[in-house]
Amino acid sequence: MTIALAVLLVLGVVAAVSIWAASDRDDSVVQVQEVTVPEVAQRPVQEVVDELSALGLEPVEIPQPDPRVPEGLVISSDPIAGKRLPVGSEINLMVSTGAPILSVPNVMGMSPADARVALEEAGFQVVPENEVRPSTAEDQDKVVDTDPAPGAQVPSDRPVRLTVGSGPEQLQVPGVVGQSVDSARATIEGAGFRVETSRVDGTAPEGEVVDQSTPAGQTQLKGATITLQVSAGNRFLMPNLVGDTVPEALAELERAGWRGGRAQLVELPQNDPDLSRVGQIFSQQPPVGEAGVNDQVVVRVIRFGLVPGPG
Numbered sequence: 001m002t003i004a005l006a007v008l009l010v011l012g013v014v015a016a017v018s019i020w021a022a023s024d025r026d027d028s029v030v031q032v033q034e035v036t037v038p039e040v041a042q043r044p045v046q047e048v049v050d051e052l053s054a055l056g057l058e059p060v061e062i063p064q065p066d067p068r069v070p071e072g073l074v075i076s077s078d079p080i081a082g083k084r085l086p087v088g089s090e091i092n093l094m095v096s097t098g099a100p101i102l103s104v105p106n107v108m109g110m111s112p113a114d115a116r117v118a119l120e121e122a123g124f125q126v127v128p129e130n131e132v133r134p135s136t137a138e139d140q141d142k143v144v145d146t147d148p149a150p151g152a153q154v155p156s157d158r159p160v161r162l163t164v165g166s167g168p169e170q171l172q173v174p175g176v177v178g179q180s181v182d183s184a185r186a187t188i189e190g191a192g193f194r195v196e197t198s199r200v201d202g203t204a205p206e207g208e209v210v211d212q213s214t215p216a217g218q219t220q221l222k223g224a225t226i227t228l229q230v231s232a233g234n235r236f237l238m239p240n241l242v243g244d245t246v247p248e249a250l251a252e253l254e255r256a257g258w259r260g261g262r263a264q265l266v267e268l269p270q271n272d273p274d275l276s277r278v279g280q281i282f283s284q285q286p287p288v289g290e291a292g293v294n295d296q297v298v299v300r301v302i303r304f305g306l307v308p309g310p311g
Contacts, residue, residue: 034084036084037081037091038051040074042069043073045073045074056087057085058089059091060093061095063097067157070098071097071098073096074094075094078091078094098155098157102123103151104146104160105122105150107150109142112141124158125157127160130161133145133163133164133166134167134222135168142165143165145162147161148160171192171220173212173214173219173220174187175215176216176228177210177216184209184228185228188226188228192222193220193222193225194226195225195227196226197230198228198230201235202231202235203235203290205231207231208233209230210229212227213225213227233293234292234293236257236292237291238284238290241297241299246281258291260296265297266299268298268300270301271302271304272304278303278304280302281300281302283300285299
């Protein structure tokens, strides 16, 4: 079978070669061999060069970009296939270098439709589906990025993908009430927001967040400012001191968070004929409820008296 193939190949080459006669200036007959140019398109260049050289032709490779013919394959020949050439003639081979290298145009800020037209006119294909990502309000429904990037030098057969702005991103606000202001700031900023603080009177420990401008779980624009109200720690819940002795009242005030000393507990007398109540607090100021941690506390203390005092 191998011998048969070899015979066929030789016969093919012979069939492509012909001899014709011509006269020179001395009217002598000169024999000229001719060969038929074979089909070379879409074939590997080395394969074509070997075949043409075997026919006695001298192939000349001419590189040429082509978006349809892969790199390294022959695009066409000059003369074209089927033409006859004298042996020893040159034949030009247009060899594909692949898709031409083009610069990606800048379509930032365009509508997707206009950007697609501009890219296709520049010689590129565009991926049918656009990417979407959050953007400023001004860039909503506009091209905010391309892949490859604007100005990139890439083959024209590399598809370009558009990224279109979807508008400002809405994020969920975390809850930070009860946290220290430093911890709350880190949490809010880590979620994508800015933070402002406002110091307010409060019974919570100093530096503790007692309220936030956007409640936990609600959405807000990314980068929006969340205001945190931070306790100054300057208020406490005044207990009921009525019926206590002065030492008991002092201890209870300290436990409640009052920062005043013994000198700020003012005692006023209150007459009462009931001996069993002597030494007890009859009334207090401030009353039960919120009070300043450094406020003066005034108490009326019962002493024995036949005529009840003011109160």
